[in-house]
Amino acid sequence: xxxxxxxxxxxxxxxxxxxxxxxxxxxxxxxxxxxxxxxxxxxxxxxxxxxxxxxxxxxxxxxxxxxxxxxxxxxxxxxxxxxxxxxxxxxxxxxxxxxxxxxxxxxxxxxx
Amino acid sequence: xxxxxxxxxxxxxxxxxxxxxxxxxxxxxxxxxxxxxxxxxxxxxxxxxxxxxxxxxxxxxxxxxxxxxxxxxxxxxxxxxxxxxxxxxxxxxxxxxxxxxxxxxxxxxxxxxx
Numbered sequence: 001x002x003x004x005x006x007x008x009x010x011x012x013x014x015x016x017x018x019x020x021x022x023x024x025x026x027x028x029x030x031x032x033x034x035x036x037x038x039x040x041x042x043x044x045x046x047x048x049x050x051x052x053x054x055x056x057x058x059x060x061x062x063x064x065x066x067x068x069x070x071x072x073x074x075x076x077x078x079x080x081x082x083x084x085x086x087x088x089x090x091x092x093x094x095x096x097x098x099x100x101x102x103x104x105x106x107x108x109x110x111x112x
Numbered sequence: 113x114x115x116x117x118x119x120x121x122x123x124x125x126x127x128x129x130x131x132x133x134x135x136x137x138x139x140x141x142x143x144x145x146x147x148x149x150x151x152x153x154x155x156x157x158x159x160x161x162x163x164x165x166x167x168x169x170x171x172x173x174x175x176x177x178x179x180x181x182x183x184x185x186x187x188x189x190x191x192x193x194x195x196x197x198x199x200x201x202x203x204x205x206x207x208x209x210x211x212x213x214x215x216x217x218x219x220x221x222x223x224x225x226x
Contacts, residue, residue, distance in 0.1 A: 002170075006155075043202070043218040090155055099144050099163060099206060102212050103155035 002027035006104040013081035023091030031093040033074040038088040086111045116217035119124030124223040131190040145186040146204040
């Protein structure tokens with residue numbers, strides 16, 4: 001069966017520091033991968049999606065970036081965090097023959 | 113363009129009462145529709161999905177939803193609320209295209225009163 005992992009689970013970072021969040025999927029090949037952000041009390045905002053290694057599409061201009069160095073690995077990064085980057089970050093995947101997004105457990109990021 | 117609205121950002125029901133969470137969508141073609149549940153500090157879990165088969169879809173934890181094309185609705189129901197149903201619920205829509213971008217509604221927070 002397929003599983004999706006995210007780490008770290010929680011992170012507290014100062015403003016201006018770098019960021020690296022990792023997402024990995026097991027049990028499937030060539031998944032579509034997604035990064036979402038969920039601000040406190042708000043819905044989901046799609047940040048990036050990827051349909052293959054090295055292929056990244058950005059949905060919202062911001063100081064975040066994403067990379068996909070391996071088929072089942074998706075990384076969210078920032079060179080300098082802002083206070084507004086605080087939130088709950090969710091990674092999701094879909095398979096080539098499925099129509100459903102499956103979500104990871106999320107990373108709670110607090111920028112102070 | 114697709115869109116999803118969820119009427120009521122917060123719904124409270126008594127334990128044992130009917131749960132009804134409303135979802136309306138806008139789409140130029142019949143879409144796929146989903147309901148997800150999110151417990152505090154957790155990821156989203158799929159409750160059920162509609163993919164153009166039966167219009168009444170049964171999901172996990174006793175939830176079900178009915179696709180009504182004429183009303184462009186996909187409301188979520190459960191006959192009897194449990195305390196464990198307290199969570200955030202998201203309705204979502206996806207076009208039946210090769211790229212499966214999903215549009216999520218703003219969410220409805222369900223409280224269950226003992």
